[in-house]
Amino acid sequence: MMISVLMPTYNHERYIGQAIESFLAQKCDFPAELLISNDKSTDRTGEIAKRYAESYPDKIRFFDQPANLGLIGNYKFLIGQSTARYFAILESDDFWIDEYKLQKQVEVMEADPRVGLVYTNWQVVDRRGAVTKVSDVDAAMQGDMYEQEILSNIWAAVTVCFSAEKFYRYCSIDDYIAQGFRTFDYPTWLGLSARSKVVFLPGCTAAYRVLDSSISNNADWNKLREFAQSNKRIVDYSIARFGQGSLSDAQVDNAHYKGMMQLALMYGRKKEFYAYARQIRPIDLKTFVLRYLPIAFALKNRKIKR
Numbered sequence: 001m002m003i004s005v006l007m008p009t010y011n012h013e014r015y016i017g018q019a020i021e022s023f024l025a026q027k028c029d030f031p032a033e034l035l036i037s038n039d040k041s042t043d044r045t046g047e048i049a050k051r052y053a054e055s056y057p058d059k060i061r062f063f064d065q066p067a068n069l070g071l072i073g074n075y076k077f078l079i080g081q082s083t084a085r086y087f088a089i090l091e092s093d094d095f096w097i098d099e100y101k102l103q104k105q106v107e108v109m110e111a112d113p114r115v116g117l118v119y120t121n122w123q124v125v126d127r128r129g130a131v132t133k134v135s136d137v138d139a140a141m142q143g144d145m146y147e148q149e150i151l152s153n154i155w156a157a158v159t160v161c162f163s164a165e166k167f168y169r170y171c172s173i174d175d176y177i178a179q180g181f182r183t184f185d186y187p188t189w190l191g192l193s194a195r196s197k198v199v200f201l202p203g204c205t206a207a208y209r210v211l212d213s214s215i216s217n218n219a220d221w222n223k224l225r226e227f228a229q230s231n232k233r234i235v236d237y238s239i240a241r242f243g244q245g246s247l248s249d250a251q252v253d254n255a256h257y258k259g260m261m262q263l264a265l266m267y268g269r270k271k272e273f274y275a276y277a278r279q280i281r282p283i284d285l286k287t288f289v290l291r292y293l294p295i296a297f298a299l300k301n302r303k304i305k306r
Helices: 016-024 045-055 071-080 101-111 146-151 164-170 173-179 185-195 221-242 249-266 270-277 285-292 294-300
Strands: 003-009 032-038 060-064 086-089 115-125 131-134 161-163 197-209
Touching: 003 016, 003 071, 003 101, 016 032, 016 045, 032 045, 032 071, 045 060, 071 173, 086 101, 086 164, 101 115, 101 161, 101 197, 115 185, 146 185, 146 221, 146 249, 161 164, 161 185, 164 185, 173 221, 185 221, 221 249, 249 270, 249 285, 249 294, 270 294, 285 294
Parallel strands: 003 032, 003 086, 032 060, 115 197
Antiparallel strands: 086 161, 115 131, 115 161
């Protein structure tokens, strides 16, 4: 098998059919499989996925978990079922819009063994599938991307294809579980970018769906803050393993606090916004403004919810 597409799923009966169809539409000159693991959904998600697997037994393998594994545990299970050279992620509420996505990405990695990860631009869609935003990553965002990835999680998982060999060498999903990380993609991207080359392919290949239940789009401020703090633990874990390159401690910390300021603005948490601003360590004009003139940052980024 050349590539295994990983689809952990839980309670996505409304969207999983579109996700699976977007895999089936892929045009590849190599074997590709879709691995679906239903994490004890309470709706018809498993029934729908099983029906597709029965209709396409040469393309889809379906697993119905007897007990809930959690997101990262489910990823671990899926990876354990694969012997492929490459992985791609297609979570069951997202979908691909370029039928040559996998073909183009695998060609890049086959041509250059230094490449560990290939990604593209993406659309953001709402629960109805309406496009609300299109990412605008450019060709400069490739090559040695580890330091950039420390400062911000850049890539949408639905766009990424990555090397299984490099994943096994540089990443540890058991560590992710032991550390209590909330997401699989960010520590994986950090591990891969720390030790391999990243390639950006022009074009938009995928749609990332943002739902009210999405972990990074939760209306519950405490849960959102916990997710952001988990990302900070992921960064600290990666720095302990791979170092932080030329980044200073202040740059790393400031990136986290700036991100928290932006979240606080988006969710109307004015008190928290100013509290995070006080944590900024001025090292240049931008961070001076963030620390001492946060109202200017707030006015420039008018995202406080009315």
